[in-house]
Amino acid sequence: MTGKREFEIIFRQHYDGMFRLARRMLGDDAESKDVVSDVFAYLLKSNIDLKSDTLQAFLLTSVRNRCINLLVHKQKEQQMQKAVVVEMMTPERTAEEEQLQMLHHYIDTQMPALTQQILRLRYQQGLKYREIAEVLQVSEVTVHNHLSQSLKELKDHFKALGYGIK
Numbered sequence: 469m470t471g472k473r474e475f476e477i478i479f480r481q482h483y484d485g486m487f488r489l490a491r492r493m494l495g496d497d498a499e500s501k502d503v504v505s506d507v508f509a510y511l512l513k514s515n516i517d518l519k520s521d522t523l524q525a526f527l528l529t530s531v532r533n534r535c536i537n538l539l540v541h542k543q544k545e546q547q548m549q550k551a552v553v554v555e556m557m558t559p560e561r562t563a564e565e566e567q568l569q570m571l572h573h574y575i576d577t578q579m580p581a582l583t584q585q586i587l588r589l590r591y592q593q594g595l596k597y598r599e600i601a602e603v604l605q606v607s608e609v610t611v612h613n614h615l616s617q618s619l620k621e622l623k624d625h626f627k628a629l630g631y632g633i634k
Contacts, residue, residue, distance in 0.1 A: 479508060482524060486531045493535040503534045529605060536603070540585060543592075544576070567631060574625060579618060582606075586614045 483504060490500035507530045511518075518526065551569070575584055585604060589595045590611075597615075601608045 475512065482527050486527055489528055489531050490535055494538065499538065503531055503538065506534055507531055540588060583614045583618045586611055587618060590615060
């Protein structure tokens, strides 16, 4: 960003469109305003050279990506809440449930954010490689590479722990 005046112009021209996109994705006004504010705060802090012909696409993509991250985070929280309730209701966890929890924990703590998103979109939401590539705006090759590398990593990790994962 070059100056306060330029930032103000960008803000006035693009805020409404960015807010509408966030609102469609999140369904909540307050969260949508927060997402758009985060994008503008990032712009203020960074030294990104914004080009007028790609500015709108950059801003909307930034909003979309932040919305996806927020939705994934909310989904994680809901899953954790459900897991806690289930765990409280059942005195013993089966070995399979424990392995699944270990798998989720490993993915959440040891894998990069993009890989986590790709795994969730593929295995929790059942999206195809092409659909994942469109949602995350990456190539299908990137999706394939992340999936194959992460699955190999998971297999090796759990094999080292003594679990026979095929």
